[in-house]
Amino acid sequence: MRIAHVRILLVLMAVTCGALIWTNTRGEADSGKGEISKGKILYVKNCAGCHGTEGKGDGYRLLGPEPANLASPSTKKKSDSALLKTIHEGKPNMPSWKVRLSEQDSRDVLAYIRTLAK
Numbered sequence: 001m002r003i004a005h006v007r008i009l010l011v012l013m014a015v016t017c018g019a020l021i022w023t024n025t026r027g028e029a030d031s032g033k034g035e036i037s038k039g040k041i042l043y044v045k046n047c048a049g050c051h052g053t054e055g056k057g058d059g060y061r062l063l064g065p066e067p068a069n070l071a072s073p074s075t076k077k078k079s080d081s082a083l084l085k086t087i088h089e090g091k092p093n094m095p096s097w098k099v100r101l102s103e104q105d106s107r108d109v110l111a112y113i114r115t116l117a118k
């Protein structure tokens with residue numbers, strides 16, 4: 001009997017923990033805020049090639065518009081939604097990331113970009 005009780009208790013604890021973790025991660029996804037650490041990984045992989053590791057736009061250049069300096073005041077002034085739109089839809093010389101980055105990925109990258117502006 002005792003052992004059965006302990007087992008039930010363990011199952012209950014596991015279920016509560018699972019539910020807590022689930023609501024926590026859900027809350028994060030809904031809050032609209034990006035995670036800087038995840039954004040950094042995505043940025044280095046996808047964006048640094050053109051925008052440079054520090055976002056100064058000193059990466060790979062093509063003919064035409066140069067990669068934006070993401071650390072500049074002009075980018076800093078722009079709203080989250082304007083920058084998310086650029087990331088989603090692309091620009092001349094900048095690919096569209098809509099299919100490759102999820103909504104959450106884009107917000108994570110943006111959160112990282114916001115740390116580049118000093």
Ligand code: HEC
Nearest residue numbers: 046047050065066067068074075083086091092093094109
């Ligand atoms: C192939 C090169 C290239 C890659 C890769 C690239 N970009 Fe860009 N990006 C550009 C260029 C070029 C511009 C400027 C376009 C213009 O001004 O017309 C730009 C502009 C931007 C802007 C607008 C800045 C502003 O002030 O309006 C944002 C934000 C941005 N890029 C974010 C990203 C992110 C995030 C990634 C990675 C997911 C990325 N870019 C990958 C070339 C690139």
